[in-house]
Amino acid sequence: MGKKNRRINKGRVSRIGNYAIPSPIIDPTSISCTTFNILAPIYKRLNHEDPSYRESDVKDYWLNRNQRILDWLLCERSTIICLQEFWVGNEELVSMYDQRLGDAGYMNFKLARTNNRGDGLLTAVHKDYFKIINHQELLFNDFGDRVAQLLHVELIAPLSQFRNSNVRQEILIVNTHLIFPHNSSLCLERLRQVYKILQYVESYQKENKLDPLPILLCGDWNGSKKGHIYKFLRSQGFVSSYDTAHQYTDADAHKWVSHRNHRGNICGVDFIWLLNPNRYRKLLNASWSEAVFGMFKYQLRRASLTEDDAFAFLKADSPGNYITYSGFCEALRQLNLIGHCNGLSVEEIQELWVQADMDGNGVLDYKEFKQRIWKASCTERGDESEETRDDDTEQTIGFNVKNAVLFPTEVEKGTWPEDYSLSDHARLTVVFSPVKMPCPRLTLC
Numbered sequence: 302m303g304k305k306n307r308r309i310n311k312g313r314v315s316r317i318g319n320y321a322i323p324s325p326i327i328d329p330t331s332i333s334c335t336t337f338n339i340l341a342p343i344y345k346r347l348n349h350e351d352p353s354y355r356e357s358d359v360k361d362y363w364l365n366r367n368q369r370i371l372d373w374l375l376c377e378r379s380t381i382i383c384l385q386e387f388w389v390g391n392e393e394l395v396s397m398y399d400q401r402l403g404d405a406g407y408m409n410f411k412l413a414r415t416n417n418r419g420d421g422l423l424t425a426v427h428k429d430y431f432k433i434i435n436h437q438e439l440l441f442n443d444f445g446d447r448v449a450q451l452l453h454v455e456l457i458a459p460l461s462q463f464r465n466s467n468v469r470q471e472i473l474i475v476n477t478h479l480i481f482p483h484n485s486s487l488c489l490e491r492l493r494q495v496y497k498i499l500q501y502v503e504s505y506q507k508e509n510k511l512d513p514l515p516i517l518l519c520g521d522w523n524g525s526k527k528g529h530i531y532k533f534l535r536s537q538g539f540v541s542s543y544d545t546a547h548q549y550t551d552a553d554a555h556k557w558v559s560h561r562n563h564r565g566n567i568c569g570v571d572f573i574w575l576l577n578p579n580r581y582r583k584l585l586n587a588s589w590s591e592a593v594f595g596m597f598k599y600q601l602r603r604a605s606l607t608e609d610d611a612f613a614f615l616k617a618d619s620p621g622n623y624i625t626y627s628g629f630c631e632a633l634r635q636l637n638l639i640g641h642c643n644g645l646s647v648e649e650i651q652e653l654w655v656q657a658d659m660d661g662n663g664v665l666d667y668k669e670f671k672q673r674i675w676k677a678s679c680t681e682r683g684d685e686s687e688e689t690r691d692d693d694t695e696q697t698i699g700f701n702v703k704n705a706v707l708f709p710t711e712v713e714k715g716t717w718p719e720d721y722s723l724s725d726h727a728r729l730t731v732v733f734s735p736v737k738m739p740c741p742r743l744t745l746c
Contacts, residue, residue, distance in 0.1 A: 331703055331734050332430060332456070335379040336519040336573055338478065338560070338726035339370050341386040341420040342394075345725075357391070367394060370723055371401050373708075378405075379730055382425040383519035385478035387411065390419040398423065412438050415446040422520075424450050424476045432457050434471065435509075439501050444490055444643055445480035449498050449520075451505065452476075456698065456735070468696045468737050471511075473502060477520040479530070481562070489596065490643045491522075492529055496589050499537060503585060513578035515700050521726065525568050526554040529599075533592040538580030542573045542731040546705035558712045559727040567717045573731045577699040579738050590656040593638075593645070594674050600636040612670050624665040626654055700733040 342363035345356035356363045374382060382402075388394050389411055402409050402425050413421035426433070431454040439449040456470035475498060479491045502516065518539065524530040526541070543549075549556060559571040601611045617628040630650060633639045639650065657665055657673040665673075711718040712727045 331732050332381065333377075333379040333730060333732045334381040334383070334474075334517060334519060334573055335374065335377060335728060335730040336383040336385075336476075336521075336571055337370075337374075337728040338385040338521040338571065338724060339367070339387065340724040340726065341388045342366075343388065343390070343419045344386065357388075363388075363394070364397075366723065367397065371398065373723070373728070375401065375405050377730060378427075380427045380430045381474060381517070381519075382407065382423075383474070383476040384423040384425075385476070385521045386420045387423040388419065389413040389421040389423075390417075408433060410436055410450060410452065412448050412450050414448050415440055415442060418446050422448060422450050422476050422478065424452060424474065426452065426454060426474070430456060437501075437505065439477075439498065441494055441497060443493070445487075445494075447478065447480055447494055449475055449477035449501075451502065453505075453509075468698055469512075469514075470698045470735070471514050472698075473505075473514050473516045475502065475516065475518045475520075477518070477522075479521065479523045481523050487643060488524075488529060489593070489638060489645070491524060492533060492589075492592055492596070495522075495530055495533060496585070499585055512697065515578060515698060516574075516576040518572070518574035518576075521560070521571055523570050525570060526551060529592050529596055532595060533588060534574055536583060536588045536591060537576070537585070539574040539576045540702075542575050542702045542733075543705040543707065543729060545575070545702040546731065555715055556713075557707060558715055558717060559707060559729060561717045561725050563725075567712075567715075571726055571729050573705075573729060575700060575702065575733070577738065578697050579699060586652060587656065590653055593649075593653060594657075597633070597636065597638065598675060600638070608671065608675050611675060612667055615665075615670065615674075619664075621664070622667065624670060626663070629654060629657075629665070696737050696739060699736050699738040701736055703732040703734040705729070705731040 342357035343355055345363075346352055346354065347356055347359070347362070348354045356366070387398070390413070395411065399409055406427050406429055407425040408428050408431075409423060409425045411421060411423050413419075433452065434455055435451075435453040437451040437453075439451060441447045441449075452474040454472050454474060456472065477494075477498060479494050480487055482488050482491060498518070505511075506514070516539075518534070522530055526544070531541075543557070544553070547553075547556075554569065558567040558569050560569070561567045598611075601614070606614060612624070615624045615628055615632045616622070617631060619625050619628055630639065633645065633650065637644075639645050645653070657669055659669050659673065707713050707727045707729050709718050709721045709727060711721075
């Protein structure tokens with residue numbers, strides 16, 4: 302291994318390339334989080350001419366690779382570890398992770414995908430820094446057999462800036478792995494999966510009467526900064542921690558990658574999303590509708606339709622200058638958004654129609670079409686002030702992004718190293734600096 306990738310860790314600092322990730326052992330003012338799709342041996346092909354020959358067939362191969370993955374994880378010593386494609390179906394591998402992570406002080410939570418798919422998720426948090434308040438499992442029970450984990454934890458590390466204060470120090474952590482978009486219809490399925498996660502988190506907060514907490518969404522999202530998932534989460538107030546650390550904008554999507562997929566394409570799909578308690582949040586179903594309308598508009602523009610052409614397409618044979626519900630449904634069908642197992646449900650279509658029909662008269666005129674469909678976009682919401690306030694309002698913890706690193710380092714320049722063999726994904730680690738902020742009530746705008 303070259304010097305630039307060598308780790309120096311004597312209980313102090315893990316160095317990756319030109320960046321240093323401070324260990325919380327010597328930096329009690331921060332926590333760190335690592336997300337990593339470790340490529341389940343049942344999916345890793347050893348011979349492209351024989352796709353049935355997998356790493357899971359050769360114990361020495363998968364054992365050695367996973368030992369090396371654990372070496373890296375334990376060297377880095379993140380306070381939170383979120384793994385995807387964890388081979389839950391192999392007892393020896395599960396035992397190895399349980400033992401090594403357990404010996405290092407981690408509490409481990411595992412969740413298999415539904416229908417015995419063989420792989421799943423592992424979320425580990427260090428017992429010296431977190432107390433587990435609750436652990437929930439989310440089974441999507443839909444196409445793709447995807448799942449998610451929700452951990453509600455309390456920081457117990459003696460963060461120096463919050464000693465002897467009444468600041469609440471609780472966090473919600475989500476780990477997930479969304480479906481791969483093998484075709485355009487599955488893009489809608491991935492959007493639906495994210496919507497379910499946010500619905501679940503929102504319901505959990507309401508049922509437990511929780512005021513807003515910091516939320517970390519970690520995992521393999523199988524979608525890039527150019528996609529609808531990215532825009533949808535941004536509209537809900539989430540920020541991409543890696544992009545925040547590097548001050549990247551949407552125009553910088555080409556500057557980093559995190560995955561080389563089975564088609565040989567490289568893309569950035571691994572994220573740690575952060576939502577602070579003081580972020581403005583729109584109604585979830587309104588953001589969902591905007592996201593679907595964004596997909597709707599994307600399909601119309603792919604067909605080279607102008608605004609007027611798109612309205613005429615939706616209007617179809619309507620006798621007036623308006624769009625009827627039946628014409629709207631027919632357009633959805635022609636754009637492949639309904640009419641198949643992953644398409645919009647009747648309830649989802651009706652919700653879209655209600656959002657679009659602003660005056661509730663049962664049809665969409667040109668103004669409603671323009672405002673709700675053609676101009677639809679999942680706009681990012683602005684921050685409230687993150688400065689500490691010393692007034693009488695209840696205070697809670699929030700986070701600033703202190704640093705974020707992808708490994709191997711080549712991916713931070715948008716290239717994929719041929720000699721990288723740990724996984725087909727890069728590992729993302731983010732360091733967060735806790736800050737005190739006012740605690741608003743859970744009222745979603």
